[in-house]
Amino acid sequence: MxxxxxxxxxxxxxxxxxxxxxxxxxxxxxxxxxxxxxxxxxxxxxxxxxxxxxxxxxxxxxxxxxxxxxxxxxxxxxxxxxxxxxxxxxxxxxxxxxxxxxxxxxxxxxNDVEFQKQMLQELKKQIELKNANRNEYAMLEDRVAVNTNQKQRFGSQVTYNSNGQAIPRNGLIDSVNIEKLRAEYDLPIFKDYYNNMTIMHFEMNKEILIKQGISEPKLYK
CATH class of the missing domain: 1.20.58 (Methane Monooxygenase Hydroxylase; Chain G, domain 1)
Incomplete structure (x- = not known):
C-alpha cells in the first residue's frame, strides 16, 4: 500500500x-x-x-x-x-x-506508523499471555521496521528484483538464523515463502514480465 x-x-x-x-x-x-x-x-x-x-x-x-x-x-x-x-x-x-x-x-x-508501533507493543503483551498469534507479531514487527527504513528480523515483507524474484525489503538483520527464528514465530520455511510470493507476483504481473523476457517464475533452489 x-x-x-x-x-x-x-x-x-x-x-x-x-x-x-x-x-x-x-x-x-x-x-x-x-x-x-x-x-x-x-x-x-x-x-x-x-x-x-x-x-x-x-x-x-x-x-x-x-x-x-x-x-x-x-x-x-x-x-x-x-x-x-x-x-x-x-x-x-x-x-x-x-x-x-x-x-x-x-x-x-x-499511513500511521505510530499507531502500528503502539499496537506492536500491545500485541507483544498478548503474545506473552498466549492470547494472540505469534506470526502476526512477527509480521507487524517487520512492517514497522520497513516503514521506518530498518532491516527485518523475519523477512515477511518482500519486494522483487529484476528477475521477478521475491527478496526481503530493506534486507535482513540476521540471514544465518532466519529459519530458526521464523520457526519460533510459526512462520513458513523461508525458501517456500519466497517461492510462493514469487509465483504469486508472476501470476499477477504475467503480461508485463513476459514482455521483459521472464516467461516463468524464477524460483529459489
Missing amino acids: KHLPLLLFPLLIGCSLNKEINENDRKKVIAELDYIEKIDQKYARIPSEDLINKYGQQKAWEIFSTKRDSVSIDNQAKIKKLFSKYGYLGFNKVGKENSTKFWLPIQHAD
Missing part, C-alpha cells in the same frame, strides 16, 4: 484495556470484524478484470488504489474505536479467527 497523508490520532491509552465484553457486545464486535476483513481482502490484491476491461490497466489501478486507501483509513478508524473501548481483541475476547480480523487493518496501517 502506498503511504497516505498521516492522520493525527491521540495515542489510544486508557483504563479500558482489560474491559470484558458481554455476549451481546461480543456478537456486534464480531459482526463488525467480519465486515472489516471482507472489505480489507476485497482490496488486498489487484483490480478486478471487469474494472480493467472497463477503464484500462492504468486508470483501473488509479481507481482501485484510491478506493483501497479509503477502505484502509475507514477500517483503521473502526479498529481504533474498538481498541479504545475493549483493548486488544485477542483470543479470549473474540476467538482466534476474529482476532486476526482485528489485526489486519493494523498491519495495513502504513
